[in-house]
Amino acid sequence: MTDMDKVAKGQEMDQQTLLSLLSDHPVIRGVLLRDVQDAIGRDRQIGYVVIKASAELTPEELRTHYYIKNIEPELIPDYIFVLKDLPFKTDGSIDAEKLPLPENNGPRDATDLILQQIWEELLGKKCGIDDDFFGEGGHSLQAVEMLAHIEGKAGISLPASTLLTASTIRTLSDAMVAQSCDASHRSSRSTSQLLTSSTRTKTQHLSFYCMGIIQAVVFSHVT
Known part of the structure; x- marks a missing residue:
């Protein structure tokens, strides 16, 4: 072997x-x-x-x-x-x-939050936006179920092949935005979140881990 x-x-x-x-x-x-x-x-x-x-x-x-x-x-x-x-x-x-x-791997906006809720329901554990779906224990049947939930909650139909290159919440969320071509999927991000992201210092970045x-x-x- x-x-x-x-x-x-x-x-x-x-x-x-x-x-x-x-x-x-x-x-x-x-x-x-x-x-x-x-x-x-x-x-x-x-x-x-x-x-x-x-x-x-x-x-x-x-x-x-x-x-x-x-x-x-x-x-x-x-x-x-x-x-x-x-x-x-x-x-x-x-x-x-x-x-x-x-x-920081918390949700950036409403799209991330929807995906996080779907993942945590399917996987039965807390998930960050950079966690890999399959690395967290997800399998092909759950992946199909996840895509069905995405279509039901966000109205966006993604092909299963999307998960080959977008298996984290961050990359999958970006793929959803790209497919929908709808800027409203990012409009819910608050000003405070944007400021936190843009002003994050190296020390803050390191202290997260x-x-x-x-x-x-x-x-x-x-x-």
């Missing part, structure tokens, strides 16, 4: 093997995993994916790649940042304070 078969069957993998699997993409140089806690105390994992300088890769494309590779959603990092390089200190160690962190331990890193010498 190959390592990929073991992951597909949901068996436990050691950290080094998991990192190797997550790095299995032609443009990826390495992956750094970091454990954090979000504002409501949930354990979350950030994946910093370092790619070749000449390459382009989005987190959504990477998640699709992982799904095609049959890596269990639970093993895929909750948040993915695609970087061209990691920040280093003068002594050669990774400068953790300069690594990006997810933004409890800093965790960097678990491991695997890098090739390909540039």
Whole structure:
């Protein structure tokens, strides 16, 4: 049985093997995993994916790649940042304070709130707008049910293929707005929310997350 078969069957993998699997993409140089806690105390994992300088890769494309590779959603990092390089200190160690962190993952507007309510009802747990539907335990039947709820509550019919590139509330909400071409879906965002977003300082940004331990890193010498 190959390592990929073991992951597909949901068996436990050691950290080094998991990192190797997550790095299995032609443009990826390495992956750094970091454990954090979000504002409501949930354990979350950030994946910093370092790619070749000449390459382009989005987190959504990477998640699709992982799904095609049959890596269990639970093993895929909750948040993915695609970087061209990691920040280093003068002594050669990774400068953790300069690594990006997810933004406040509360609803931005009415569309986000509708999706959050649908997700929490289906999944039976609290969800932030950057949580991945499948990573939070959602399956294909629930995905179909979710799309039906979206059409019923928001009047927007989305094809199932949308979830291949928009599997978070943030990206799915943006897809809904793009499809509806209706600016009113964003008009309910309050002035205070906009000010909070535009004036968020680096310190506030970092304080949303409890800093965790960097678990491991695997890098090739390909540039």
